[in-house]
Amino acid sequence: MTILVENLTVRKKEKPILKDVNCRFEDGHLSTIIGVNGSGKSIFLKALLGFEKKDGQVTFEKDHKISYIPQKVTADQYFTVFEFILLGLYGDLDFRVNDGQLAAIESVMDELEISDLADQQFADLSGGQQQLVVLAQALVRQPTVIIADEPTSALDIKKQLQYLQTLQRYVHRHQIVGIIVIHDLTLAARFSDSLYLMQGGQLISAGDPDRALQQERLEDLYGVELEMKETVDQHLAIIPLRPIEEGSR
């Protein structure tokens, strides 16, 4: 499964928001999109999903099943966490939940360390707990494409790592397409198989993380001075130091 994006343009109130975007998302890759607020990342994801009126083409190579995790999750009051995750199997469910389905739900809850939340009301959970439960629902559906918009924004640092590790492992193991938008550059560097920079509605890098994560390029993109160094486990840490003053470069 691959997704081919050709000459994708989206306009809002006649203003172009996405401008002639071309790229290809490969299966078995967790692809990350980074970029400043308002650069068009969410609209891009929605255009991939077919939620936006667009020019150009988005072609899915074969039959696909998408799990989409939006930026804001609406909490339905009436579901427990278990029931909420079970909804990921909507379409496959019969009058009873079979042993395989039960095992799949238990396994994903276990992996994300949310088993103890099973009987709680989804709406009563913290924002971070809700993000983990939404991922569990997305995975239990066994998608061939998973698209997530800032899925780790409410998580503590351990859960951010667990979340992205679980997601990347799933993408690799099942050879599916994973596409996420994320603001944390160190996490993006650590967990991206492909990495794209969005600037003013255009993708300005072709997906190679090493090329995308060049210091000067990122400093120009964000207007921030950065410190970049290798961690003890040979990943890149990207630390924002200070905004670059207008006209100082």
Ligand SMILES: Nc1ncnc2c1ncn2[C@@H]1O[C@H](COP(=O)(O)OP(=O)(O)OP(=O)(O)O)[C@@H](O)[C@H]1O
């Ligand atoms: N319905 C709309 N009408 C007009 N402009 C819109 C509309 N929806 C989005 N936009 C504009 O499109 C641009 C891109 O929005 P988008 O939500 O994709 O940004 P983003 O990169 O995801 O930002 P963030 O990092 O803040 O989530 C913004 O300038 C936004 O104001």
